[in-house]
Amino acid sequence: MIALVRYTVAVMVHSQRYLPPVLLFVICIGTFAHDAGVEPMVPIFAPMTAVAFVCAAWLTVVLVTAEDPVQRAITTVNAGRSWPQLAAVAVVVLATFAVLSAVLLTLPFVLGNRAYGPVDLIVGAAALLTGACFGIAIGMPTSRLVFRRQGYALLATLVLIMTFLLVRGLPPVNTLVMLLTEERTEPADMLLPELAYLALAVAVLAGSLAATQAIVSRRD
Numbered sequence: 001m002i003a004l005v006r007y008t009v010a011v012m013v014h015s016q017r018y019l020p021p022v023l024l025f026v027i028c029i030g031t032f033a034h035d036a037g038v039e040p041m042v043p044i045f046a047p048m049t050a051v052a053f054v055c056a057a058w059l060t061v062v063l064v065t066a067e068d069p070v071q072r073a074i075t076t077v078n079a080g081r082s083w084p085q086l087a088a089v090a091v092v093v094l095a096t097f098a099v100l101s102a103v104l105l106t107l108p109f110v111l112g113n114r115a116y117g118p119v120d121l122i123v124g125a126a127a128l129l130t131g132a133c134f135g136i137a138i139g140m141p142t143s144r145l146v147f148r149r150q151g152y153a154l155l156a157t158l159v160l161i162m163t164f165l166l167v168r169g170l171p172p173v174n175t176l177v178m179l180l181t182e183e184r185t186e187p188a189d190m191l192l193p194e195l196a197y198l199a200l201a202v203a204v205l206a207g208s209l210a211a212t213q214a215i216v217s218r219r220d
Helices: 002-015 019-032 042-064 069-079 083-110 118-139 150-166 173-180 187-219
Strands: none
Touching (some): 042 118, 083 118, 118 150, 150 173, 173 187
């Protein structure tokens, strides 16, 4: 598994497919968190959670199909099974967004925001992790491993992303973003609902990996 993770990282770096979603996330940090030194951070975490969701789905889709079918078959033979390849992609995407999230989470400390405390940091970390996990869960089954035609895969990805972003009251992304924008709710009171959304995102991610693997195994 460690070897597959390292291999996936090498594929991601050499293909440079990580650049568009990573650059989008960094640009959004500059857009939404430019006043991180003086402004409260919790409202800033709301749009950044949505951005993490979109960028994680994007990066997952491009990494899952980074190899051509022949190379993927060779990797599967060497790994013994095909599911570790999907798991390695999930690990690499999570690690990538852990690094990106760390930049955002530490930015208020660097800029001297004295109102930013440990509770705010935990709230932001849980929100960004939830967005990234759910983005991976969306990206797996909407990749070209499942939808062989690129146009259908793109359309399925966009439909699911827009649905979970814009349908009011639909967990976990829309409800989490709305929770983070509630001015009357203290950050400490957000922790329990956030943990519930994070648990849901992790469960959906596990189900997404299993479903994608089942479809890929039948086709192979």
